[in-house]
Amino acid sequence: MKDNWNELFDDLKEEDILRNLPEALPEMEDELAAKRIENKVLEELQIDIKMQKSQSRKRFLAAAICCIAVIGAVGHKPILAAFQRLFHDLPGVGVYINEEDKKIYEVQIDDPVQEKDGVRVELMDFYCEGRQIHGTVRITGENLLDMTVERTSEEENAILEEKYPTTWYYGEKSKKFHDSGGGRLTEDGKLKRYDQRGWEWLYLEEKGIDTYYLEVGGFDRIFTLKIVEPKTVETPEELGYSQTLNDTTITARAAIVNDRIELEYYIIPSPEVKLAMENRNRYFVVQMPYQFNMEDRQYVENAKGERLQYEKWRNLQNGIKYWYEGTEADFPLTFHQPTLTGTNEESYSLELTLPKDGQTVTENLPKFDFQYGTVEILSVKKEIGEYDDRNANGPKLWPAAIVDIVYRVTPKEGQRQMYWAALSSEEEHGALYGSTGLDTGDDYSVGGERYYLKNLEKETLKVKFHMPSFWILGEYDIVIEKPVYGQDVSSAIDAESDTVYSHFAVN
Numbered sequence: 466m467k468d469n470w471n472e473l474f475d476d477l478k479e480e481d482i483l484r485n486l487p488e489a490l491p492e493m494e495d496e497l498a499a500k501r502i503e504n505k506v507l508e509e510l511q512i513d514i515k516m517q518k519s520q521s522r523k524r525f526l527a528a529a530i531c532c533i534a535v536i537g538a539v540g541h542k543p544i545l546a547a548f549q550r551l552f553h554d555l556p557g558v559g560v561y562i563n564e565e566d567k568k569i570y571e572v573q574i575d576d577p578v579q580e581k582d583g584v585r586v587e588l589m590d591f592y593c594e595g596r597q598i599h600g601t602v603r604i605t606g607e608n609l610l611d612m613t614v615e616r617t618s619e620e621e622n623a624i625l626e627e628k629y630p631t632t633w634y635y636g637e638k639s640k641k642f643h644d645s646g647g648g649r650l651t652e653d654g655k656l657k658r659y660d661q662r663g664w665e666w667l668y669l670e671e672k673g674i675d676t677y678y679l680e681v682g683g684f685d686r687i688f689t690l691k692i693v694e695p696k697t698v699e700t701p702e703e704l705g706y707s708q709t710l711n712d713t714t715i716t717a718r719a720a721i722v723n724d725r726i727e728l729e730y731y732i733i734p735s736p737e738v739k740l741a742m743e744n745r746n747r748y749f750v751v752q753m754p755y756q757f758n759m760e761d762r763q764y765v766e767n768a769k770g771e772r773l774q775y776e777k778w779r780n781l782q783n784g785i786k787y788w789y790e791g792t793e794a795d796f797p798l799t800f801h802q803p804t805l806t807g808t809n810e811e812s813y814s815l816e817l818t819l820p821k822d823g824q825t826v827t828e829n830l831p832k833f834d835f836q837y838g839t840v841e842i843l844s845v846k847k848e849i850g851e852y853d854d855r856n857a858n859g860p861k862l863w864p865a866a867i868v869d870i871v872y873r874v875t876p877k878e879g880q881r882q883m884y885w886a887a888l889s890s891e892e893e894h895g896a897l898y899g900s901t902g903l904d905t906g907d908d909y910s911v912g913g914e915r916y917y918l919k920n921l922e923k924e925t926l927k928v929k930f931h932m933p934s935f936w937i938l939g940e941y942d943i944v945i946e947k948p949v950y951g952q953d954v955s956s957a958i959d960a961e962s963d964t965v966y967s968h969f970a971v972n
Contacts, residue, residue, distance in 0.1 A: 552704065552733065553695040558592045559781030560704060560716075560731040561695075567595045570669075571695035579684045583607060586629075586681050588688055592782075593667060598692070602631050602642070602661040602681060609657045610650065622648045625659050633665050634678035634687070640665075642679060667692070701733055706800075706946065710939040711880070713738045717800040721948045726773070726791040728765060728945070730800060731784035737807030741934065744808060748932040751885040755804040755936050757909040763802050767795035796948055802941040807881065811835050812931035814891060819847050819868060819924055837935040838876040838883025843911070845870055852898040852917040865898055865917040868926055873911045876935070885934035888914045891927040895919065 553561040553569050563569055570593035577588040584606035591600030609628075610621060631642040642663045649660050669675060669692060679688045701707040705718030712735035719728040734742060744750045754761045765773045765787070773795070775787040789795075813833045820826045830842040845868065852865040876882035890897055896919060903913030916926065 552698045552701070554698060554704060555592045555695050555782065558590050559729070559784045559786075560733070561592070561594070561782050562733060569594060569695060570598075570667075570692045572598065572600065573691040573693055574688060576686075577688065579681075579686055579688075581684055584609065584683070586684055588679065588690075591690065592695075593692060596667045596669075597664050598667055598677070598690075599664045600662075602629075602663065602679075604629055604659045604661075604681070605653055605656045607656055609659055612657070618650070621650050625650065626661075628683065629659070629661075630682040631661060631663065632680040632682075634680065635668055701731075704731060706943050708941050708943050710941060711735060711805075711937045713805060713937075715800075715802055715941050715943060717943045717945055719796075719798060719945050719948045721793060724792065725776075726789040726795065726798075726948065727786065728789065728798070728800070729781060729784055729786040730802075730943075731781070732805075733783070735807070735937075737809055738805050738937070740810075741806045741808040744932055748887045748889075750806065750808050750887065750932050751934045752806040753884065753909065753934075755938070757884075761803045763800075765789065766799045766801065767791065768797055773798075793948060796946065798945040800941070800943040800945060802943075804936045804938055804940060806934050807937045808932050808934055809836070810931075811933055812929055813840070814927070814929045817842075817845055817870070817926045817928060819866075819926055820845060821847070822866075823848050833930060835883055835886070835933050837879065837881045837933065838874055840886050840930050841873050841875070843871045843873055849921060854898065863898060863917075863919075864921060865919065866921045866923060868916045868918060869903060869913060870916075870928065871903065871905060871911065871913040872930075873908075874933075875910065880938050881935045882938070883933045883935040884910060885912065886930045887932040888912070889929055889931070890916060891929050896923075 553563060553571075555561055555569075555571055561569055572591035572593060574588055574591065579586050584604060587603045587605075589601040589603050591598065593599070604625075610616075610624060616624075625648055632639055633642040642661075643665055651658050651660070675692045677690045677692070679690060681688075698704055701709075701714045701716040705716045707714055707716040709715075714733040715730060716733070717728065717730040719726055721727075732738070732742070741750045741752065745752060765775075767773055773789045773791060775789050778785055778787045780786075813835075815831055817831075825844055825846040827844045830845065832839060832841040847866060847868050850865060850867045851862045852867075854861040854863060870888065872888065874883060874885050876884055890900060898917035898919060900914055900916045903915050905911045905913045918926070
């Protein structure tokens with residue numbers, strides 16, 4: 466009988482589970498059979514675990530409830546984990562979407578700002594991911610450095626790091642707060658601004674530490690950082706005013722703080738939009754307004770239909786925060802987001818035959834048919850020249866065969882329309898000196914790459930078109946009916962909660 470049940474559970478579909486109420490299904494004492502049905506439900510959950518389709522979510526939730534009842538336990542951890550709230554609202558940081566079952570924590574800082582002798586230090590954007598704490602120590606003031614002395618950026622950072630060292634305390638130990646990207650000295654209005662973006666390991670599990678301390682040299686008080694589980698929300702509607710198109714949800718909210726509007730939005734993306742966002746820099750996924758209309762970009766309108774001009778902005782996790790000059794009379798606001806960009810794993814590899822030195826080939830070149838568009842190589846040019854090795858100690862010129870490849874992307878009709886593809890070399894290590902993008906004019910559907918080959922006599926070049934950029938047609942108009950008052954918008958949603966959330970308004 467056990468083998469029969471195992472066979473049944475291997476073939477069990479969502480609708481089969483839903484047709485059988487828990488009380489109609491057999492009692493499951495066999496651990497192997499229980500595990501099989503658990504794995505089956507988890508497989509089905511992966512199809513729609515992103516939670517954009519509320520109707521599907523309810524169906525899978527019902528299936529999981531049935532499964533848990535069948536197993537006869539409070540619930541196996543993998544199934545319960547799959548239905549835990551996925552959106553973590555981190556004050557000052559934005560919305561973190563936990564899709565990899567990482568441990569996420571919020572960092573509470575009761576008083577994140579200190580001032581002394583005209584210099585201000587502020588702890589910003591602190592949050593925990595996995596077993597690391599991340600954050601920014603921002604220092605602003607007119608006298609951070611004597612700017613009449615000419616220095617390199619490395620020298621400026623070295624002086625500021627020595628002047629404002631950051632020390633991380635945990636338990637009875639202390640160490641330098643690791644700097645992951647180097648400090649940066651920038652203009653901030655009339656003030657100079659020095660940002661140190663750092664990280665450090667957490668010791669929550671190993672040593673039971675949940676309170677940490679950070680000391681910034683030159684300031685009197687040591688900051689206290691308390692690590693707690695962040696607020697989680699099951700639906701985007703709990704974050705703000707929301708709209709869903711093509712399985713991607715955008716939610717926005719705003720506050721009135723000190724006679725100005727602070728607005729932030731978050732994207733809860735579909736898999737294709739998420740992949741495009743993640744690979745925007747790594748694979749040069751190009752994100753452009755629909756049909757390259759540069760006027761049709763993201764904007765906010767007030768109640769009179771006037772577009773507001775933001776004073777400044779900064780990135781949040783999965784979103785952006787804007788500051789506008791405005792009052793309650795500007796509400797309701799309309800946040801407009803034009804067509805989003807998606808990508809997928811499609812790719813085409815080929816070995817191009819190179820022309821002779823000084824020649825350009827424009828005929829009988831390859832054309833590739835992607836799912837949402839086509840890529841057509843327009844020309845391949847080769848000439849002997851030099852490569853300027855700027856990474857060497859001083860400029861170094863090397864002889865090279867310079868290969869220019871120009872191509873056009875043409876979208877297909879439909880809901881998704883491709884308009885770009887990344888082009889990269891697949892040559893073995895050492896075959897190239899480097900590559901650079903070509904200026905192909907104002908036709909945004911035409912692009913090009915230049916490659917410098919070490920082998921001057923090389924006759925072929927292996928390249929790959931991949932990571933296509935495509936528009937997913939549909940525009941968002943999210944009406945923010947009313948603001949919240951008196952605090953940073955990142956914590957305003959928790960105004961009625963007993964929990965104290967730190968906020969990091971940039972003043």
